[in-house]
Amino acid sequence: MKENNKLADLTLEELLVKQKKAKAAVIGLGIVMAIALIILIYLALKNKNYALLGVAGGSAITLLPSFIALKQIETEIKSRKS
Template identity: 45%
Template sequence: MKTNKLSDLTLEELNKQKSTLKGVIIGFSILFLFAFIVLFYLIYKNGNYVLLACLPPGIFAMLPAVMRLSQLNTEIKSRKSDLA
């Protein structure tokens, strides 16, 4: 498996990864929002509060993508400050 160190990538590649990852995060966020609305509806309708246990894993599933986006933003910002 090929590992991509951020320091080895060019600024264009970093920006491309950033835009791709941002689109993935937005898409999954919309999907999770829809799933959470359905889940809350099922909890309200059936009174089955055990379904609340499904909420934290759904939120934590996005954490690695958000952390990677933060790393990309930091690397891009440091490269732009080096150029200036």
């Protein structure tokens, strides 16, 4: 909830810049994460080390905070435009 207070203090232009940067970061990290997941799944199947499949599935959750922050920024922008 502290982030909402910070977002409320920013101007609309600053929010748009922050949204653009957050989207770029989520897309970049998502691409890197997808490549890492593919490599982990390949190695798990090749080496028959199926414990890596659990690591691959669990590591996808690491992007969740980034998505939440991006959604908060988008919500603040929508509330100001209406």
